[in-house]
Amino acid sequence: MIKKSGIITICGRPNVGKSTLTNAFVGEKVAIVSSKPQTTRNRICGIKNRGECQFVFVDTPGLHKARTRLGDYMVNVVRESVSDVDAVLLLVEPIPHVGEPEGQLIDRIKSLGCPAVLAINKADTLPQKDRLLEVIQVYSQAHDFHAVVPISARTGQGVEELLDVLEGFLPEGPQLFPEDMTSDQPERQMMAEIMREKLLLLLDKEIPHGTAVEITRFAERDDEVVEVEATIYCEKDSHKGIIIGKGGGMLKKASTLARQDMERFMGTKVFLKTWVKVKENWRENPAAIQNFGYVRD
16 A cells, blocks of 8 residues: 655756666656767656655656757756656766756756755766766765765666655655556557657767657557557658668658557557658747647646
């Protein structure tokens, strides 16, 4: 029976491992992961039940300098997600320097007066452990964190210890989500995100950041096969050709990888159809941004 529950925001610069850590906490994939920065665009909740505790982790986009209206939206999501939570988890890389994004987030944490824990990700990549002490010292001078925990979100090193620390910030209260729920994302949204993840995986340079995915059909047939129809939007005709690829090869490869992940997520067979359309400069169009599911609460 759940006796304690609370909301913890995970924040940090782009590509520091927030989505990987969210997935590690939950024990399954609830947020898409890519080696490219600014993968997460929306605020995503991952839900973890552990003993008598329910953790609700808020995975936020990385704090970066916005260059488009979509970027403005993502930055606002980060700033708003640090408010009205039980604790903030600042995730950083093992570099003994407080960068501008980290500095902005620390200032936000200070202004709100909320409890904060520092997690140093990728600690397993350090050849010398005294380097870790340098990182701890630099960040301890920047803010009086309640705890500092070295981890590796990729391998799971230190994740259980981090949960032990975060449990101390959960107030007494009933569970916020049903026990079998691991994310607040609608199935449609997860299908769109899975498709977008494969585009991030396969495409180079700026093209993936100019793509959005809309699920135009999501239906379960009598034979328990789920039919999914996805439209991929890009900003230029030349990008459309690259996404489709020679003889449709790139689109087929992305669709196959996406379908396999969708089937793992849904636990059933998925029949996936994909199309590619051009919507010029959609990242500067507030209506298009909202239509693709990037809506502020």
